[in-house]
Amino acid sequence: MTIRVWDYLPEYHDEREEVLAAVARVFESGQLILGPSVAGFEAEFAAYHGVAHCSGVDNGTNAIKLALQALGVGPGDEVVTVANTAAPTVVAIDGTGAKPVFVDVREDDFLMDTDQLAAVLTPRTRALVPVHLYGQCVDMAPLRRLGEQHGLAVLEDCAQSHGARHHGRLAGTLGDAAAFSFYPTKVLGAYGDGGAVVTDDEHVDQNMRRLRYYGMEDRYYVERVPGHNSRLDEVQAEILRGKLRRLDAYVAGRREVARRYTEALADLAGPGGLVLPSVSPGNEHVYYLYVVRHPRRDEIIERLRAYDVALNISYPWPVHTMAGFAHLGYAKGSLPVTEKLAGEVFSLPMYPSLSAERQQTVIRALRDVLTGL
Known part of the structure; x- marks a missing residue:
């Protein structure tokens, strides 16, 4: 039997009863969209990171895209990141209408070479997106300094770094906001797609909640555009609640x-x-x-x-x-x-x-x- 680079079946066999019980709880709840499971997971994921807010979304790509939009990034802006990442990081930047700008990486740890950031900044630069690649964090101090000096948002791409720490602080707590993916292969993976954005900024969180729900606050009334249909699924949220306890x-x-x-x-x-x-x-x-x-x-x-x-x-x-x-x-x-x-x-x-x-x-x-x- 071929040994694959990733296999969820051994874990599923160990956790099958809990996974199926989570599915049953949602199906029997009478609420399948933005119900108690999503709200519960958001509260628990925020608490795990010690931040004030978490917004669940449908996948990690939209977590980055909507987070950038919630931070004020849009057409005509530039967003600095790296090119040795999964394409969705850059697809998400492009989806806001902003232009992706790249810096190289360090050869020893494959992470963003923060020494190159200052040279690529322009008056159009609006945000920095460090990718915490393969499970460890970019050195965030230089990014925060540049962000403060130039008024730039810092959005962490944490798709590959659930539970990682940098000088004792969890990935996702080191910037203005952080985007997570719960794609099945991830350290904290769902049984399908899912994502989330965490932040301590109430305004960013409010923007996120509008953006993921057509731009609405109340049903049928759009407060702002762009808006998206980008909600975390109740079933995936309930499964993730159980898995978060084992992260x-x-x-x-x-x-x-x-x-x-x-x-x-x-x-x-x-x-x-x-x-x-x-x-x-x-x-x-x-x-x-x-x-x-x-x-x-x-x-x-x-x-x-x-x-x-x-x-x-x-x-x-x-x-x-x-x-x-x-x-x-x-x-x-x-x-x-x-x-x-x-x-x-x-x-x-x-x-x-x-x-x-x-x-x-x-x-x-x-x-x-x-x-x-």
Whole structure:
């Protein structure tokens, strides 16, 4: 049986009764849209982060898009982010009518190179979107300083960093607002799509609630446009309430899987060969993905097929090189670190319910391939 990079079935088998009970509670409640389950999850997710407000939405992409709009971003503005992220980060920026602007990343931890931010700011810059990639946080102090100096909103993309901490503070509490995805693969994943925006700013939260519900406050009366139909589903919210209580356990499980990889592969790591994940100072990594690098990445992945081990590349095409964003005018070589990493990174199987036995199968296969190169 092929070992996949992610598999929800072991976790589902362990939690099946609770998941099905959550579904039954919603179906028997008599309220299927923006009911007690969404309200309960919003309160509990906000409390987990120690913030005042949480707005549930239908997916992580719209969490970013609506959060930017709630922060005042719109057509003609510029929003600075990175290109070594899942395309939805940039699709969401584009969806506001704003122009995405990219800075490169650091080679050691793959995170935004904040030293490059000042050089790309213009009078049209309205917001900064740091991506807490793979499970650890961008260094937020430089972003906050620039935000305060230039009047810029700072929106954290926390799709991959549920439960991560930066100098003791949770991801999602380090900017003006934060967008989360609950796509099934995430550290806190639903059984379908879902997302949320957290903030301490009451005005931003009020804007979010209007934006996700056609621009309405009361039924049938639109207060402002744009408006969207972008509500978190009651069923997913009720399932997430149960899973939120286990979030810290999920994180602990991921860290244990990461520890086993790091210990088993350390002797194969070195210059010109395998590069293991680097945890930046002050960060507490949650290992949404366990991402390694090798200059012969494609050959390694192909050889591992014979071992029934399927790996993933996150992400093979930097966003600025995609045809859909050619209009932004970024030439090949304009983000050299991002482009280099895209040719070398790959993800090993990572999820809390990955057994030590199945993980050892992955480790043995990878060791065989690497020693045979």
